[in-house]
Amino acid sequence: MPDALRHADAARAGALEPVPFRIRRVTPETRDTFTIVLAPPAGAPPFSFRPGQFNMLWGFGVGEVPISLSGPPGEVREIVHTIRAVGPVTQELHRLGRGDTVGVRGPFGTAWPVDEVAGCDVVLVAGGIGLAPLRPALYALLSERARFGRIVLLVGARTPGDLLFVNELAAWRGRFDVDIEVIFDRAAPDWHGLVGVVTSLIPQAPFTPPKTAAFICGPEIMMNFALLELERRGVPPSRLWVSLERNMKCGVGLCGHCQMGPLFVCRDGPVFPWERVAPWLAIREV
Amino acid sequence: MTETLKPILATIPLFDGMKPEHLELIVGCAANVHFAPGEFAARQGEAADRFFIVRKGRLALQVHGPGRGEVTLLTVGDNEVLGWSWLVPPYKWHFDARALTDTRALALDGRCLRGKFESDHELGYEMMTRFVQLMTQRLEAASLQLIDLYGTNA
Numbered sequence: 001m002p003d004a005l006r007h008a009d010a011a012r013a014g015a016l017e018p019v020p021f022r023i024r025r026v027t028p029e030t031r032d033t034f035t036i037v038l039a040p041p042a043g044a045p046p047f048s049f050r051p052g053q054f055n056m057l058w059g060f061g062v063g064e065v066p067i068s069l070s071g072p073p074g075e076v077r078e079i080v081h082t083i084r085a086v087g088p089v090t091q092e093l094h095r096l097g098r099g100d101t102v103g104v105r106g107p108f109g110t111a112w113p114v115d116e117v118a119g120c121d122v123v124l125v126a127g128g129i130g131l132a133p134l135r136p137a138l139y140a141l142l143s144e145r146a147r148f149g150r151i152v153l154l155v156g157a158r159t160p161g162d163l164l165f166v167n168e169l170a171a172w173r174g175r176f177d178v179d180i181e182v183i184f185d186r187a188a189p190d191w192h193g194l195v196g197v198v199t200s201l202i203p204q205a206p207f208t209p210p211k212t213a214a215f216i217c218g219p220e221i222m223m224n225f226a227l228l229e230l231e232r233r234g235v236p237p238s239r240l241w242v243s244l245e246r247n248m249k250c251g252v253g254l255c256g257h258c259q260m261g262p263l264f265v266c267r268d269g270p271v272f273p274w275e276r277v278a279p280w281l282a283i284r285e286v
Numbered sequence: 287m288t289e290t291l292k293p294i295l296a297t298i299p300l301f302d303g304m305k306p307e308h309l310e311l312i313v314g315c316a317a318n319v320h321f322a323p324g325e326f327a328a329r330q331g332e333a334a335d336r337f338f339i340v341r342k343g344r345l346a347l348q349v350h351g352p353g354r355g356e357v358t359l360l361t362v363g364d365n366e367v368l369g370w371s372w373l374v375p376p377y378k379w380h381f382d383a384r385a386l387t388d389t390r391a392l393a394l395d396g397r398c399l400r401g402k403f404e405s406d407h408e409l410g411y412e413m414m415t416r417f418v419q420l421m422t423q424r425l426e427a428a429s430l431q432l433i434d435l436y437g438t439n440a
Contacts, residue, residue: 128436158436185431189348189356192323192386196360197427197435203299204365219435225426 015252018058018103019044023096024078029164033129034094035070035082038102046075050111051136052215052243052271056251057081058103059092066248066266068133069107073140079104082132082164108251110271112137112241117213120239121149123205125226127156127198127218131164133243133270134217138172145177149212152205155182156198156222160191179206198222202229209234215271217243220281227274240274260286291316291392298339298392300367300416308409315398321345321385327368328383334371336393340364343389348382359431360424361386370417372396 021038028034040047051073058064065087071080085094093102114137122141126134134153141151153172157163163182173180181201183194194201199222212235216223223242230240246258246265253267261280263269269277280286292313295301301309319338321327327338327345338345345368347360359381362368371379377396403410 156436158434162436185435187358189346189358191358192344194344194361194363195346195358197430199430200423200427204363221430221433222435225430 015105015108016250018056018064018105020101021079021104023098023100023102026097029082030162032086033082033084033162033164035080036093036096036102037071037078037080038104039078040104046077047079047107048075049073049079049107049136051114051140052112052133053107053109054133054248054251054270055079055081055104055106056108056248057083057089057093058105059089059096060101060103062092063089064103064105064249065089065093066108066245066251068243068270070132070135071139072143073136082129082135084129105251108248108266110269112140112215112243112271113213114140117239118147119149119211121152121207121212123152123154123202123207123212123214123230123235125154125198125202125214125216125218125223125230127222127226128158128162129164130216130218130222130243131155131157134215135165135168137215138178142172142178150179150207151177152179152207153181154198154201154205155180156185156201156218157182158185160184160187160193181205197225199225199229202226202233210236213239213241215241215243216274220244224281237275238273241271242274242277243270244272244277245270291318294341294392297365299365300339300420304412308406308412311402311406311409312394312399312413315395315402317393317395319391319393321389321391323385323387325385326382327385327389327391328379328381330379330382332379334369334377334379335396337367337369337372337396338362338383339367339392339394341390341392343391344386345389345391346384346386348384350382356382360427367420370421372399373414373417 024039025037049069054066054068056064057067067081070082083090085091124134183196187195214230216226244265248266249255249257251266253264258265295313345362346358348356348358350356
């Protein structure tokens, strides 16, 4: 089917109309980041999504933003988003509380290829808020743990106070079947853990490069250096995936705000095979 | 003593692929050291007469400033290297190095090594090449820390 018709279908199917979800819970994560749990309207079918996908969230009267789903994937009765309050819409969402309404469109976009990497060691490299879009992938990997080799999560954050999902990370660290390292850009002397950049964890991380796949999410500069280190270790470029962030508006590849060369990040991404986007990321004007 | 350290040195990534005769020369400058948690391995301004390779534990590179207290810039763990001031005049530590955990390390005598580099330029070139790689990695990391990757404007 031609793209234009497919897009028109998506629009007709209601992809551009927000559905009013109610806030069930709000949990502060850090000084500027919070997690909200949203419930669909009564009688609505269960919400279904794959790890790495995103929703457009509407702060009524302010605007709309693309936010990755950060909760367990699959068919769910409530959805989870972890949001950093940095602009007008996210600040409005931060202001809301239990029982308030948020408009939701989605889920949109591509997913982390969890099935495709079965049998591989899987390395997740997360920087800052990039841990949120990777969390559903980790849930998926752990839910079928026997299908994968080693699972390694490398997390970088600005300071210990900026770390997301602190309790959950501590719980995962207690497992014997997943390796987790957390590192901060800077820390006070009372922090006895690692200090440095997340990419510095890659050379010694416990995985076998030729049979490893990596999912990377964070600031683009961080991802570039992480990719370099992974390739230096010998991870095949064909098994590297990144999640990109662009100025997404419609979510269905109609408006062109997030266009990157021939790709629409909202429709063809946000999760891309590294080899597919590398040529376009190298062009500043795109 | 040096007999026992050679096989240990051979397992350290810094010395990957190094000729056995070069390793033999280096091992003559190496010694085991231990630092208790909180103990300084080096102090800013002191003579940088050695560098460290952590065998087990964690060392922090720290700087102290008025009103800021101590700030940790970098931590170094198992098999990683700390210190290159021994290579660069005036051979003084620019930062503090402090053990965060009980730490066993190899200390390599900088003056001893520099003497061997003078008489064996191939060994000197080998070690310089390896330290340039290390410095490049640290410089890249420091640049990423400097731009505040995860800040609001990231």
